[in-house]
């Protein structure tokens with residue numbers, strides 16, 4: 440089914456392609472974790488999960504939509520809000536150039552895409568992050584689109600599902616990027632008040648400002664195996680506390696053991712798990 444989707448050329452959102460971006464030329468893919476050589480057809484049919492060691496490779500926005508939603512059901516919202524360089528920020532290159540390069544590389548306008556879709560015929564409201572776009576970082580536009588999506592869930596009484604893939608705040612927007620944590624969190628508080636179901640799906644990596652705001656405020660929080668989940672990264676923590684960290688620190692399985700999330704779900708069961716949660720926990724208002 441995944442392969443069928445890949446081969447289709449439709450005018451819908453899916454046809455915006457880039458699905459092959461992460462697949463090297465030729466018929467074989469090497470697993471980055473165990474170095475197993477895998478036939479690329481098997482790799483795609485297994486949703487970019489290693490058949491030997493279970494390594495979950497990152498998926499882009501288009502692949503996420505194909506994995507998670509009913510075919511052809513996704514309708515993008517707020518697609519025309521785009522970032523600009525409000526501070527005239529320049530690190531190794533100007534922020535405006537970074538934005539343009541990210542847009543060209545990903546065929547996306549921002550690091551988050553929001554929209555309406557269905558999952559096993561249940562209507563949902565989606566927030567999907569794409570790590571390829573400046574590390575899935577949250578600036579003013581990501582914060583605005585996420586907040587609008589949350590408010591749309593309240594207005595339309597639709598369960599909200601977010602797929603997180605982020606390195607945190609977008610430093611090129613300075614303090615403005617940090618404001619987005621409070622803005623999105625307060626919107627989630629309103630969602631909670633309205634008793635609208637919110638499910639977070641944490642993928643690799645789910646860190647810093649996004650995890651510390653709307654990324655970890657779900658009624659149910661599930662993660663993909665092996666995903667890095669935490670605020671500061673392990674290296675920074677190790678340097679600060681000057682102690683060796685336990686094995687598997689900040690991995691999905693570790694944070695599950697310590698009660699921070701509700702479940703670790705392998706990719707091929709993600710859609711059916713979310714659908715089951717929707718059927719169990721959501722009653723149309």
Ligand SMILES: [Zn+2]
Nearest residue numbers: 470473489492
């Ligand atoms: Zn592997």
